[in-house]
Amino acid sequence: MRSAPLALVALVVALPTLAHEAGTGEPGKTAQAKRAVVVEMGDDMRFRPALARAKKGETLRIVADNRGKLAHELVLGTREELEEHAAMMREHPGMRHDEPNAVRVAPGAKGEIVWRFTQAGEVPFACLEPGHFEAGMAGKVVVEP
Secondary structure: OOHHHHHHHHHHHHHHHHHHHOOOOEEOOHHHOOEEEEEEEEOOOEEEOOEEEEEOOOEEEEEEEEOOOOOEEEEEOOHHHHHHHHHHHHHOOOOOOOOOOEEEEOOOOEEEEEEEOOOOEEEEEEOOOOOOOOOOOEEEEEEEO
16 A cells, blocks of 8 residues: 555656656746747636647747636646556546646636747647546647757
């Protein structure tokens, strides 16, 4: 039974490192973000827009605007990381994030992630509140060369 809490701590500590190693980017500095992308979150389990664009090397302010009555998250990572973390959240629904690639937003509130996209490709994002990712609450940032 003791190994489950240790595994939870290991996953929470590893998330920012995993996101960086996987090529999704790295935490950015607000002063370097020349533009913001507002992503609305709703209780229909959708992000609007579910697609954002960035240039390789660009730092974005991703503003998560929760328009619903439920708490939502926006977490950047690889598809595999998101799926693994969603499974962990189902097992530990009270778990909260304190990583630069994730923001939890209370109903009617806004939060933000400042992220520098270091490689071209697609960077998925999702809400990992239990059941939300499985219901289709996901999107992506397309990073152009």
